[in-house]
Amino acid sequence: MRAASLGPAIEVEGLVKVYPGGTRAVDGIDVAVGRGEFFAFLGPNGAGKTTTIRILTTLLRPTAGRARVLGLDVTERPGEVRRRIGFAMQTVALEGLATGRENLELMGRLHRVPGPDLRRRVDELLELMGLTAVSGKLAGTYSGGMRRRLDLATALVHRPDVLFLDEPTEGLDPQSRAALWQELARINREGTTMLLTTHYMEEADQLCPRLAIIDEGRIVVSGAPAELKRGIGADKVTIQLEAAEGEMTTRQDAVARLLDGFSPLQGLERTDEGVRLAVVDAATTVPDLLRRLDGDGIGVRALTMQHPSLDDVFLRYTGRHIRDEAADRPLEIGW
Amino acid sequence: MLAFARETWYLGLRTLRRFLRVPANPISTVIFPLIQLVGFSQLFRDIIQLPGFAGQTSYLAYLAPGQIAFTVFLAVSWSGSNLLYDYRNGYLDKLRAAPIRRYSILAGELVPLGLECAAMAGVILLVSIALGASVATGFVGAVLILVLCAAFGVAWSGTSFLPALLTKNEQATGTLSILFFPLAFMSTAFVPVRLMPDWLQVLNAVNPISYVIEAARALMTTGYDWGAIGAAVVAIVLVGVVLQGATLLAFRRLTN
Numbered sequence: 001m002r003a004a005s006l007g008p009a010i011e012v013e014g015l016v017k018v019y020p021g022g023t024r025a026v027d028g029i030d031v032a033v034g035r036g037e038f039f040a041f042l043g044p045n046g047a048g049k050t051t052t053i054r055i056l057t058t059l060l061r062p063t064a065g066r067a068r069v070l071g072l073d074v075t076e077r078p079g080e081v082r083r084r085i086g087f088a089m090q091t092v093a094l095e096g097l098a099t100g101r102e103n104l105e106l107m108g109r110l111h112r113v114p115g116p117d118l119r120r121r122v123d124e125l126l127e128l129m130g131l132t133a134v135s136g137k138l139a140g141t142y143s144g145g146m147r148r149r150l151d152l153a154t155a156l157v158h159r160p161d162v163l164f165l166d167e168p169t170e171g172l173d174p175q176s177r178a179a180l181w182q183e184l185a186r187i188n189r190e191g192t193t194m195l196l197t198t199h200y201m202e203e204a205d206q207l208c209p210r211l212a213i214i215d216e217g218r219i220v221v222s223g224a225p226a227e228l229k230r231g232i233g234a235d236k237v238t239i240q241l242e243a244a245e246g247e248m249t250t251r252q253d254a255v256a257r258l259l260d261g262f263s264p265l266q267g268l269e270r271t272d273e274g275v276r277l278a279v280v281d282a283a284t285t286v287p288d289l290l291r292r293l294d295g296d297g298i299g300v301r302a303l304t305m306q307h308p309s310l311d312d313v314f315l316r317y318t319g320r321h322i323r324d325e326a327a328d329r330p331l332e333i334g335w
Numbered sequence: 336m337l338a339f340a341r342e343t344w345y346l347g348l349r350t351l352r353r354f355l356r357v358p359a360n361p362i363s364t365v366i367f368p369l370i371q372l373v374g375f376s377q378l379f380r381d382i383i384q385l386p387g388f389a390g391q392t393s394y395l396a397y398l399a400p401g402q403i404a405f406t407v408f409l410a411v412s413w414s415g416s417n418l419l420y421d422y423r424n425g426y427l428d429k430l431r432a433a434p435i436r437r438y439s440i441l442a443g444e445l446v447p448l449g450l451e452c453a454a455m456a457g458v459i460l461l462v463s464i465a466l467g468a469s470v471a472t473g474f475v476g477a478v479l480i481l482v483l484c485a486a487f488g489v490a491w492s493g494t495s496f497l498p499a500l501l502t503k504n505e506q507a508t509g510t511l512s513i514l515f516f517p518l519a520f521m522s523t524a525f526v527p528v529r530l531m532p533d534w535l536q537v538l539n540a541v542n543p544i545s546y547v548i549e550a551a552r553a554l555m556t557t558g559y560d561w562g563a564i565g566a567a568v569v570a571i572v573l574v575g576v577v578l579q580g581a582t583l584l585a586f587r588r589l590t591n
Binding site for chain 1: 341348349353357424425426429430434
């Protein structure tokens, strides 16, 4: 962590954004991200992540509250903020009729990267993103993954201190996504503070030592992913029972009776094929659990254990799953 | 100011590339004036025998300035669509998040547009010369004609930028380009004002393109008619102040 004494890279206090139509997209967000951190806003579509990141990147004015990036107020000193940040937006924005190299050079020029330095930097980024071979081709001919990588590179030409990423892997296939994750982790290791928004739990989980879960314009909980999951307390153990036709209910009853008073058990739920248990520390309890079932002559066809996921965390705090909400906002139509 | 010029330069290069890398852009701009230039100069060859054409020796020479000026209408008819495209696909936001003056973005559209107008009008001018027209004022006069065309093009492009920015609708971007037809065909491009009925003469007096055509025609057929050139400059400035002034406000609103 460099220059911690300079204060956080991003500070948000009581941030509110109400759109002209009355939609309260951001409803009082407070958050601080330290220099060099890789922080995520995790939440479903429409949670207010994009609105927040657009305020932080000076594209939107907040209705209330304040936001500072590198100590600079985003509404009072937008010019200085813009010089020191990079922003990879949700929609890839490239000039399709310019080559990959030209796209990078233009953004470098606009950020006043001096000529010789720019050449070196562009070569370096093309190499880093695996685009050297296609750098002379029009960006409009690139594949989705290549376009994403080029877009990310355009946000990095001027070596920003803080990089904002709005759903950076949206629409990518699993391989491209994993490759981009590695790239992002590397950029962060080199000292860039990163703020990422995503609705992919794995993404936040893999990349970010700390995150905030956002829903309906508010932060519902924040912390380290491992800590948040530990807070859920129990692992999930799913058991498929051996049962003749029509006997499943009696089998499930038998399991419920048998485990009554079994101290690690926190919950029992019936499924079509057996039961799902919430168990503290499944890895050490399952052998004992199986012995008990076996001792009572209850046949087990299959058993799976699962640690809590960030989705379970989301569920705990909001009562919904992250992906329940495919709340795709309607397209904006002209007029 | 220097920063503004710098940003306009780099953004302008991008705009020019966009224009030149789609061959349909220049081709579709010059094809209509070319057809008229070649076709009408033959079709109405003997029209100059009418008394109103006093002093003209060939209809081609009379017709050419009008066709050169018309090229500009076609060059700017969809000019607002670039900006609208950038607005839609997020590129405008990307530029807004960059440390540049926002009016550089608009200037980065308008400056190359002027160059495109001059270049396309220049093509028609060269073809006219190849067909037998000449420029009485020589090279300097020819450059002056193209400068007038560029300036008129930038001013007139408000008819595309304004609906584009106000409606954010691609179709609206070219809607006002049909103004080309009444303005062009009721101008002095085809016949001198003396041959027009009274009501057309009245309309012609407020038709900005006629002033540009008259200035260009003087430069091609007679000489430096500063009265005509001055009138053209005034017409261009009036159109520019009204249309581009409104465009600037609409752009400000869009990027706020």
